[in-house]
Amino acid sequence: RGYKYHQTTKQLQKLTDENACFVALDSSLCCNLFKADTCHKCQEGWEQNGTQCYYFSTDKLTWEQAREKCRRNGADLVKIESEDEQSFLMQKLRDKMLEDEDKFWIGLTDSVTEDTWLWTDGTPLNKSLTFWSSQGEPDNWKEEDADGEDCVRMGEKHKSGLKWWFDKSCKKPHKSICEKSSRSTC
Numbered sequence: 800r801g802y803k804y805h806q807t808t809k810q811l812q813k814l815t816d817e818n819a820c821f822v823a824l825d826s827s828l829c830c831n832l833f834k835a836d837t838c839h840k841c842q843e844g845w846e847q848n849g850t851q852c853y854y855f856s857t858d859k860l861t862w863e864q865a866r867e868k869c870r871r872n873g874a875d876l877v878k879i880e881s882e883d884e885q886s887f888l889m890q891k892l893r894d895k896m897l898e899d900e901d902k903f904w905i906g907l908t909d910s911v912t913e914d915t916w917l918w919t920d921g922t923p924l925n926k927s928l929t930f931w932s933s934q935g936e937p938d939n940w941k942e943e944d945a946d947g948e949d950c951v952r953m954g955e956k957h958k959s960g961l962k963w964w965f966d967k968s969c970k971k972p973h974k975s976i977c978e979k980s981s982r983s984t985c
Contacts, residue, residue: 839981847981848887853877854977855895855903862950865904865975866919874979876906878918885930885961888976892954892963895974902952902965904975909966910949913939930964937966944968 841852852874860868866876879885892903906919916924916937931937932955939947948966952973955963967973 838983838985840984841981846891848884850981852979852981853888853891855891856975856977859972859974861972862904862908862969865973866906869975869977872977874977875919876904877976877978878906878920879930881928882961885963888953889961889963893956896954896956899956901956902954902967902973904973905951905953907951908949908969910969913947930961932962932965936964939966944970
């Protein structure tokens with residue numbers, strides 16, 4: 800109930816600000832007000848959520864190859880920083896996943912030190928904000944690769960909820976999600 804009240808209050812404030820913007824006909828006020836919505840744009844083929852742009856690659860590559868492809872495009876593998884972002888990605892993936900094993904690399908790995916999960920920018924995983932698929936994940940399963948599972952993929956076409964992360968061998972080819980900031984057009 801508290802969350803819905805907060806969201807309604809935020810929406811009411813935004814409508815009030817929009818009205819003031821249009822009444823004032825002040826383009827700088829309007830640009831600042833709508834920065835996340837209208838002043839930031841993603842290039843063609845990328846999908847926008849707030850001020851971030853996402854590219855859902857259908858090429859099946861190893862984790863390192865996927866990361867390199869993202870970096871060539873001025874991006875990196877996605878760093879998931881909120882439930883809203885996880886939810887947005889899941890909704891997009893449901894449309895893009897053709898089969899159950901369609902999984903997408905994200906920018907999380909413990910390849911430097913086992914069980915110390917780091918994002919590609921070097922920041923540690925916030926343990927209070929994780930989306931592991933089950934209590935058993937990450938499991939570092941070594942049957943497929945003696946080096947274990949040091950990279951994270953997401954996707955579970957028929958599963959509800961936000962718990963979509965699995966560790967996997969970094970050498971296994973998967974699709975991937977790149978992320979970069981949108982560019983300002985104001």
